[in-house]
Amino acid sequence: MMVVANKRNKEGKASMCCQQEFIRKLRERGFRLTPQREMVLSVLHDLEDHATVEEIHARVQKLNSAVDLATVYRTLELLQEFGLLAVIDLGDGLHRYELTSIHGSHHHLQCRRCGKLIRLEQHQLQPFLEALQQQLGFQAEAEHLIIPGLCQACQAEEAAQAHACAA
Amino acid sequence: MMVVANKRNKEGKASMCCQQEFIRKLRERGFRLTPQREMVLSVLHDLEDHATVEEIHARVQKLNSAVDLATVYRTLELLQEFGLLAVIDLGDGLHRYELTSIHGSHHHLQCRRCGKLIRLEQHQLQPFLEALQQQLGFQAEAEHLIIPGLCQACQAEEAAQAHACAA
DNA sequence: ATGGGTGCAAAATGTTTGCACCTTT
DNA sequence: AAAGGTGCAAACATTTTGCACCCAT
Numbered sequence: 001m002m003v004v005a006n007k008r009n010k011e012g013k014a015s016m017c018c019q020q021e022f023i024r025k026l027r028e029r030g031f032r033l034t035p036q037r038e039m040v041l042s043v044l045h046d047l048e049d050h051a052t053v054e055e056i057h058a059r060v061q062k063l064n065s066a067v068d069l070a071t072v073y074r075t076l077e078l079l080q081e082f083g084l085l086a087v088i089d090l091g092d093g094l095h096r097y098e099l100t101s102i103h104g105s106h107h108h109l110q111c112r113r114c115g116k117l118i119r120l121e122q123h124q125l126q127p128f129l130e131a132l133q134q135q136l137g138f139q140a141e142a143e144h145l146i147i148p149g150l151c152q153a154c155q156a157e158e159a160a161q162a163h164a165c166a167a
Numbered sequence: 168m169m170v171v172a173n174k175r176n177k178e179g180k181a182s183m184c185c186q187q188e189f190i191r192k193l194r195e196r197g198f199r200l201t202p203q204r205e206m207v208l209s210v211l212h213d214l215e216d217h218a219t220v221e222e223i224h225a226r227v228q229k230l231n232s233a234v235d236l237a238t239v240y241r242t243l244e245l246l247q248e249f250g251l252l253a254v255i256d257l258g259d260g261l262h263r264y265e266l267t268s269i270h271g272s273h274h275h276l277q278c279r280r281c282g283k284l285i286r287l288e289q290h291q292l293q294p295f296l297e298a299l300q301q302q303l304g305f306q307a308e309a310e311h312l313i314i315p316g317l318c319q320a321c322q323a324e325e326a327a328q329a330h331a332c333a334a
Numbered sequence: 335a336t337g338g339g340t341g342c343a344a345a346a347t348g349t350t351t352g353c354a355c356c357t358t359t
Numbered sequence: 360a361a362a363g364g365t366g367c368a369a370a371c372a373t374t375t376t377g378c379a380c381c382c383a384t
Contacts, residue, residue, distance in 0.1 A: 032358070034364060053348080068366050073349065089256055093348075093374085109305045118305060128295040137319035138276045138285060145312060152304035199383070201339065220373080235341050240374065260349085260373080 018045065018084060018101045025082040039063050040075040041099075050088050050096035050103075086144050100143065107145040113154035120147070185212065185251060185268040192249040206230050207242040208266075217255050217263035217270075253311045267310065274312040280321035287314070 022041055023033050043059040057072045079085035088096040109118040129140040189208055190200050210226040224239045246252035255263040276285040296307040
């Protein structure tokens with residue numbers, strides 16, 4: 001029995017390009033593309049940003065409320081093994097996920113004061129990674145670095161605060 | 168009642184330099200330096216490398232087996248608030264800790280194949296962090312980045328393996 | 335006496351696993 | 360029939376919390 005898992009195909013976008021890849025990798029190992037797996041993939045596909053397991057599960061349940069959290073975990077694990085899924089750890093004890101094929105390799109600057117995440121594209125990191133290769137022989141495969149610090153706005157506010165204290 | 172928490176003072180090294188800092192920050196907030204906190208700090212001080220909570224707890228228990236895990240957690244939390252403690256997440260679900268004052272700001276290159284950690288000093292990262300400031304106005308405070316990739320040895324082995332498959 | 339700190343046990347959180355049942359091939 | 364996949368519940372691991380009691384000021 002097939003469940004409608006991706007309503008967006010009618011829009012004609014090359015939607016779910018990653019589904020082909022997923023199916024291929026599943027078949028390679030004798031695994032199947034089930035409606036549940038399709039739904040998880042679809043939800044991941046539609047994320048503008050990375051999401052936690054709970055968020056993914058909640059969205060999947062809107063499509064079919066019977067889908068279990070354990071199934072979501074199991075599917076995410078598969079996607080990770082296949083290298084299709086990036087795992088992001090912001091240090092708050094929650095893992096966040098996103099499809100690598102959709103968002104491309106990128107990184108985040110995380111403001112420790114306001115929490116804002118600033119996207120950093122792979123190419124902005126490239127010179128640094130190349131230096132690692134040349135100087136240390138290390139071939140970096142950084143897909144998702146989180147660099148903590150202070151965003152521009154918060155730098156200003158902290159400076160203002162320091163002023164106020166001094167006065 | 169005072170418990171001997173740091174046997175190494177007799178060696179004459181400027182041992183436990185961080186203890187002064189810890190005491191000062193505690194006092195600032197009306198908190199106390201207890202034997203338990205002293206022991207946790209001492210254990211952290213003697214680590215060659217970062218350690219998990221369990222490892223720290225085990226070492227503290229060698230000094231006084233009554234010390235509770237919860238106390239270790241509470242002390243680590245304090246040290247974090249004071250900015251004296253670096254938390255490292257290698258992605259295996261365990262947090263590792265080390266005193267910033269002892270080991271200095273540094274980072275790690277982590278080989279995804281053999282698991283080896285290669286130390287990367289702060290100054291090796293500096294040009295990149297400065298570029299972030301100049302180009303994006305972001306003031307990075309990266310204290311402990313983990314950059315995944317392949318170490319030199321494993322690059323060679325992967326290449327050899329690829330050859331073998333082709334043949 | 336006031337308030338911080340501890341140990342202990344319970345709870346909360348996030349994730350994994352065992353298993354009976356269902357589904358696809 | 361064989362093998363994979365699911366939902367459910369229980370198990371797990373890590374971390375946090377509530378509380379009675381202890382200790383320092």
